Amino acid sequence: YQGLAGRSTSEVLQLYSAHGQQQKLQRSSAVTQLHGVLKKRLKQDLKSLCSFVLELSKDFQHQSKTHLCQVLTAIQGIQLENEAMQMFQMKAFDLEQSLQEVTERYEKEKQKRRALHNSLVELRGNIRVHCRIRPLLPFGTASGQAISEDRQRNFSEKVAYATDDETVLVKCSRPGHAPINRTFQFERVYNALESQDIVFADVAPLLTSLLDGYNVCIMAYGQTGSGKTYTMLGPQLEENFAFSIEDESELGIIPRATQEVFRLLSEKPPGSYWVEVSVVEVYNNDIFDLLAKDNYGKVFGVKREVVTTREGKSDVPLLMHETVENAAEFLHLVNKGLQLRVRHPTLVHAHSSRSHLVVTLTITTIISGDNFGTSWEDEPMSHRLNKDVSCTFPQKMRDNKSTSSSRASSPTQLEATEKLKQVKTRLQLVDLAGSECVGMSGVTGAALRETSYINRSLSALADVLGAIAEQRSHVPYRNSKLTHLLQDSLGGDAKLLVMLCISPDQKYLTESMQTLGFGTRARQVQRGQVKKKNFPVPSKAK
Numbered sequence: 363y364q365g366l367a368g369r370s371t372s373e374v375l376q377l378y379s380a381h382g383q384q385q386k387l388q389r390s391s392a393v394t395q396l397h398g399v400l401k402k403r404l405k406q407d408l409k410s411l412c413s414f415v416l417e418l419s420k421d422f423q424h425q426s427k428t429h430l431c432q433v434l435t436a437i438q439g440i441q442l443e444n445e446a447m448q449m450f451q452m453k454a455f456d457l458e459q460s461l462q463e464v465t466e467r468y469e470k471e472k473q474k475r476r477a478l479h480n481s482l483v484e485l486r487g488n489i490r491v492h493c494r495i496r497p498l499l500p501f502g503t504a505s506g507q508a509i510s511e512d513r514q515r516n517f518s519e520k521v522a523y524a525t526d527d528e529t530v531l532v533k534c535s536r537p538g539h540a541p542i543n544r545t546f547q548f549e550r551v552y553n554a555l556e557s558q559d560i561v562f563a564d565v566a567p568l569l570t571s572l573l574d575g576y577n578v579c580i581m582a583y584g585q586t587g588s589g590k591t592y593t594m595l596g597p598q599l600e601e602n603f604a605f606s607i608e609d610e611s612e613l614g615i616i617p618r619a620t621q622e623v624f625r626l627l628s629e630k631p632p633g634s635y636w637v638e639v640s641v642v643e644v645y646n647n648d649i650f651d652l653l654a655k656d657n658y659g660k661v662f663g664v665k666r667e668v669v670t671t672r673e674g675k676s677d678v679p680l681l682m683h684e685t686v687e688n689a690a691e692f693l694h695l696v697n698k699g700l701q702l703r704v705r706h707p708t709l710v711h712a713h714s715s716r717s718h719l720v721v722t723l724t725i726t727t728i729i730s731g732d733n734f735g736t737s738w739e740d741e742p743m744s745h746r747l748n749k750d751v752s753c754t755f756p757q758k759m760r761d762n763k764s765t766s767s768s769r770a771s772s773p774t775q776l777e778a779t780e781k782l783k784q785v786k787t788r789l790q791l792v793d794l795a796g797s798e799c800v801g802m803s804g805v806t807g808a809a810l811r812e813t814s815y816i817n818r819s820l821s822a823l824a825d826v827l828g829a830i831a832e833q834r835s836h837v838p839y840r841n842s843k844l845t846h847l848l849q850d851s852l853g854g855d856a857k858l859l860v861m862l863c864i865s866p867d868q869k870y871l872t873e874s875m876q877t878l879g880f881g882t883r884a885r886q887v888q889r890g891q892v893k894k895k896n897f898p899v900p901s902k903a904k
């Protein structure tokens with residue numbers, strides 16, 4: 363400002379603006395410098411950022427490529443696995459199908475083989491032998507309380523098995539005894555789990571045969587406690603020895619067979635048949651009529667005799683035959699008869715039956731004159747041409763001619779036809795007495811006598827089968843009342859089924875082997891083809 367003194371205002375103004383401009387110039391060069399530096403820095407940063415981003419994207423690309431590759435490989439792997447799985451599935455399906463085909467073929471072949479075997483059995487007149495192995499039972503159920511100590515040991519050890527539906531295997535090794543490993547073949551073998559239903563299913567075709575005109579006999583053979591009565595009748599009621607008809611699924615062959623017979627008969631023309639029943643027991647070689655009656659009702663102890671007729675058939679004169687109209691009536695009668703059955707509690711079985719029980723169901727079919735066949739060989743002449751037809755009808759039918767629903771057309775209608783003929787077919791159902799060996803049961807006195815009679819009658823049965831098997835001219839039917847009574851069924855007049863019953867327990871090994879031996883011999887019997895009764899075609903046949 364000192365220098366400004368003495369200067370004019372315009373000079374001062376000039377100097378002032380020059381100074382301002384200089385300062386402006388100085389500031390703008392600093393800004394430019396700063397701008398340059400900043401720009402350079404920014405460029406550098408941008409460059410490094412770019413290269414970083416580039417790096418990053420390269421890295422990312424690389425990584426994503428690798429992952430993509432991995433995903434692709436994994437997908438390929440999965441696809442391959444899927445294909446393999448599908449192939450396996452297809453193979454499994456194919457295998458399953460072929461297994462099913464093979465199983466079906468096997469079943470068909472088995473059925474064919476069975477059918478062929480059955481025809482062979484029919485042709486040869488073989489005795490069909492089935493074997494049922496009962497379940498192991500809790501101690502005391504099937505065996506008495508007083509079994510000897512020796513027998514109590516190993517009481518529940520199983521030695522008999524059904525290896526398939528035709529084979530029994532007995533396998534046992536006891537210290538001090540030779541080991542046993544034997545198989546037995548039968549037409550059918552039932553294991554412990556097979557129900558009464560299944561057993562009956564195999565018996566049912568025989569009943570169709572019965573209605574076709576064949577005699578049929580089914581008998582249960584085995585030691586006491588092996589399941590004969592269970593198989594033939596069903597579980598027994600403790601208090602009165604009758605069998606329970608409450609539980610249908612537990613019913614045995616006799617009640618089921620009767621139901622089936624009446625079912626089959628219901629398809630026949632009403633009035634063309636009637637059914638009679640007789641119940642006998644063979645005890646100590648005597649035949650007792652369990653349906654015998656006096657004026658006051660049932661009596662026990664009525665003995666009957668078995669005779670051989672002129673035609674060579676066995677017959678029991680005076681034997682009570684009761685007419686029954688349905689299965690319930692039949693079962694009621696059988697149950698009443700059973701309550702009279704002689705028993706002696708041996709030590710083997712608390713309720714052992716010491717007699718043979720023979721229940722016979724006779725179907726008489728009436729054929730009117732127009733339908734007679736030319737061959738008529740079954741009935742004796744006296745029965746064949748009945749001048750007084752009404753006398754051949756059972757008492758009940760004569761008394762009650764119009765009430766029966768199953769035989770709606772009354773016998774009087776049939777009486778009007780002069781020429782009436784009958785064909786009788788017979789179903790014999792036999793529950794044999796226990797086949798245990800004497801001495802094993804610990805019996806003495808009267809019971810020993812019973813046992814020895816039982817053994818003699820069962821030996822007689824085996825002898826008869828042996829004689830038939832060897833085709834001997836003399837068959838010793840008359841050696842025992844049992845065989846004499848069953849003569850026609852045993853000798854080839856009937857389709858015969860023996861149902862062997864065995865206990866699986868080791869303690870009954872001896873008896874089981876004896877039973878299996880009996881069955882094996884029975885199977886070898888060839889009696890020649892069983893004859894069919896000649897049924898003319900009934901006029902009212904549906």
Ligand code: ADP
Nearest residue numbers: 496497504585586587588589590591592593597
């Ligand atoms: P058996 O008449 O041969 O002397 P049972 O038929 O009386 O023999 O049978 C003896 C016991 O075994 C009975 O208590 C019976 O109910 C039982 N039992 C027999 N077989 C069978 C079976 N298959 N299933 C169940 N229990 C059976």
Ligand code: MG
Nearest residue numbers: 590591714715
């Ligand atoms: Mg019994």
